[in-house]
Amino acid sequence: MPVIVAKKAGSCTAAGCGGRVLKGEYVEYSAATGTRHLECAGADQGMRPNLKAGTCRCGAAAAPREGSLVLKETTRGGRFVKRWLVLCRRCSGLPTSS
Template sequence: MPTIVAKKAGTCTAARCGGRILQGEFVEYSAATGTRHLVCASAEQGSRLNLRAGRCRCGAQVAPREGSLVLKETTLGTSFQKKWLVLCLRCA
């Protein structure tokens, strides 16, 4: 993962961290795992935190900060799409 300087404050996406990332802090970033502290870069892959309400694939309504997100990547012809899917606690 490349090391970048965070342009905005956010949350670390490592499985056991979830700590605050400050603007201007050096972080590791990739599209699949998100932004992580430098010390959390080698941590196990956790799912991203669901910050918005959504609907799971089973039809259950998922409240903010509950459930998890999974990145789905698809290729349609020459176009490449990424979409975050919400999973409830039962489906995760």
């Protein structure tokens, strides 16, 4: 993964970390894994936050900043295709607020 300087603050997508990434911090980034601290580069993939409203695979509506995203990679017509799928809180295993 390429090492870049974070242009904005966010969170680390590595499983077990979830810590804050600060603006100006050196991080590793790729479209598939997101932003990670340099020390978290070899960790398993955690969950990426869902920043836009969408529909989960179970049919439930997922509001912005609820649930998570999963990258699905397939080949279609000889071309490599990446799609982000929205998972609601129930399907992603995140705690529900009730």
